[in-house]
Amino acid sequence: MAKTNEHYDKLQAGYLFPEIAKRTRAFQAAHPDVKVMRLGIGDTTEPLSPSVIAGLHRGVEKLADVKTYTGYGAEQGNTELREALAQRYRGYGVTIEPDEVFVSDGAKPDSANIQSIFSAESVVAVQDPAYPVYVDSNVIAGRTGQWKDGRFEGLVYMPCTAANSFIPEPPKGKVDLIYLCSPNNPTGAVANREQLAAFVAYARKHRAVIIYDSAYAAYISDPVLPRSIFEIDGARECALEISSFSKEAGFTGVRLGWSVVPKTLACEGAEPGKVHRLWNRRQATMFNGASNVVQEGGLAVLSPEGQRESAAMVAYYMANARTIKQGLEAIGLTVYGGVNAPYVWMQTPGGMKSWDFFDKLLNEAHVVGTPGSGFGPGGEGFFRLSAFGHAEDIGAAVTSIQNNLKL
Numbered sequence: 001m002a003k004t005n006e007h008y009d010k011l012q013a014g015y016l017f018p019e020i021a022k023r024t025r026a027f028q029a030a031h032p033d034v035k036v037m038r039l040g041i042g043d044t045t046e047p048l049s050p051s052v053i054a055g056l057h058r059g060v061e062k063l064a065d066v067k068t069y070t071g072y073g074a075e076q077g078n079t080e081l082r083e084a085l086a087q088r089y090r091g092y093g094v095t096i097e098p099d100e101v102f103v104s105d106g107a108k109p110d111s112a113n114i115q116s117i118f119s120a121e122s123v124v125a126v127q128d129p130a131y132p133v134y135v136d137s138n139v140i141a142g143r144t145g146q147w148k149d150g151r152f153e154g155l156v157y158m159p160c161t162a163a164n165s166f167i168p169e170p171p172k173g174k175v176d177l178i179y180l181c182s183p184n185n186p187t188g189a190v191a192n193r194e195q196l197a198a199f200v201a202y203a204r205k206h207r208a209v210i211i212y213d214s215a216y217a218a219y220i221s222d223p224v225l226p227r228s229i230f231e232i233d234g235a236r237e238c239a240l241e242i243s244s245f246s247k248e249a250g251f252t253g254v255r256l257g258w259s260v261v262p263k264t265l266a267c268e269g270a271e272p273g274k275v276h277r278l279w280n281r282r283q284a285t286m287f288n289g290a291s292n293v294v295q296e297g298g299l300a301v302l303s304p305e306g307q308r309e310s311a312a313m314v315a316y317y318m319a320n321a322r323t324i325k326q327g328l329e330a331i332g333l334t335v336y337g338g339v340n341a342p343y344v345w346m347q348t349p350g351g352m353k354s355w356d357f358f359d360k361l362l363n364e365a366h367v368v369g370t371p372g373s374g375f376g377p378g379g380e381g382f383f384r385l386s387a388f389g390h391a392e393d394i395g396a397a398v399t400s401i402q403n404n405l406k407l
C-alpha cells in the first residue's frame with residue numbers, strides 16, 4: 001500500500017502567487033478596460049546581452065560538429081567554468097578551489113536540495129520573512145511540526161524588522177542549520193561584515209552550518225558590503241554558499257547556478273572534507289550536470305565583456321529600484337531596501353494587513369505587488385515591490401500610485 005509523503009500535507013506556501021493571480025484575474029474581469037501594472041514579479045525581463053548570446057551559440061555549434069560534440073559532462077560542472085567561478089572569488093580576496101565549486105541548474109534547486117545532506121534531526125533557523133524554498137524544503141524533509149498560528153512548529157524564525165534593519169541577530173538558543181540570504185529577497189536588506197561575523201562566530205561556537213544565498217550579490221554597489229560569506233574570517237569552516245546567474249545575467253529561464261562547499265567546512269560529527277564529499281555524492285547521484293550549451297553561456301557571463309554587459313543590465317534594474325523608492329518616498333510612504341538590491345520593502349500605510357493593501361493598491365492604482373505576509377509571519381504589514389520590469393512600465397506604475405492611491 002503506497003502512501004504519500006505526509007509532510008507535504010503541512011505545506012502552506014504555493015498559496016502566495018496563485019492567490020495574487022486569482023485576485024488579479026478577478027479584478028481584470030470586473031474592469032476589462034483597465035491596464036493592470038505589475039511590480040510583483042521576481043523575474044528578469046531584459047534580453048540576454050550580446051556576448052552571452054554569442055557564448056550560447058558557441059555551445060550549440062560545438063554540438064553540431066563530431067570533433068567538438070560532447071554528451072554527459074561532469075556532474076560537478078565544466079572545469080573551465082569552475083575555474084572561472086573560483087577566479088571570481090579571488091577577486092573578492094577569497095581563496096576557493098575550483099573543485100569546491102559545484103555548477104548546477106540554479107540556486108533554487110540547490111537551496112532546496114542542500115538540506116538532504118544534513119541530519120533529519122537538525123534544528124533549522126530562517127530569516128523571517130524569507131524566500132519560501134528554505135522553509136518548504138525542510139517541511140517536506142520532516143524537520144518541522146505542523147503549521148500552527150501562522151508558523152511551523154519546530155522551526156526557528158529570526159525576526160527581520162525595521163529595528164534591526166531587517167538583518168537578524170543570531171539565535172539565542174542552539175540551532176544547527178541557518179539560512180541567510182543577502183542581498184535579501186524579499187526585504188532588499190544587505191548584511192554588513194559585522195552582522196555576518198556574528199553569525200560566523202555563532203556557527204563556529206555551536207558547530208552549526210550557515211547556508212548563504214548570494215543570488216543577488218551582483219546588485220551590491222556599496223564597496224564595503226560583502227558579496228560573499230567567505231569574505232568573513234572563519235566562514236570557510238562553517239558556511240557554504242549558493243548562487244546563480246539568474247538575476248546577475250537574466251538566466252532565470254536559461255538555468256545556471258553554483259554552490260561553493262569548502263573542503264574545510266565541518267560540523268557536529270563531520271570532520272573537514274565530509275560535507276564537501278556528501279554534496280559531491282548527492283550531486284553525482286541525483287543530478288546529471290548543467291546543460292553544456294548553458295555552461296558556455298555562463299563562461300561568457302564571466303568574461304570581461306560579459307561582466308560589463310551584466311553590470312549594465314543590473315544598473316538598468318537598479319534605476320527602476322530608485323524610481324520606485326523615490327516615487328513612494330515622495331508621497332510619504334516608508335520604504336526599505338532598493339539600494340543594493342532589486343526589491344523595495346514597503347511598510348503598508350496605516351498598519352494595513354499585507355493582503356488588504358494588495359487589494360487597495362490594485363483597486364485604486366491598478367498596480368500588483370507582493371504581500372509581505374506571503375514570505376512569513378514577519379512580513380505582515382509589509383509589501384514587496386520588484387524592480388524587475390521595463391523602465392517605462394515601472395515609471396507608469398509609480399506615477400499611478402502617486403496619482404491614485406488614497407492615503
Ligand SMILES: *Cc1c(COP(=O)(O)O)cnc(C)c1O
Pocket residue numbers: 042105106107108109131181185213215243244245246247251252256257
Ligand atoms: C531568484 C532567486 C534565486 C535564484 O534561483 P535560480 O534557481 O538560480 O533561478 C535564489 N535565491 C533567491 C532568494 C532568489 O530570489
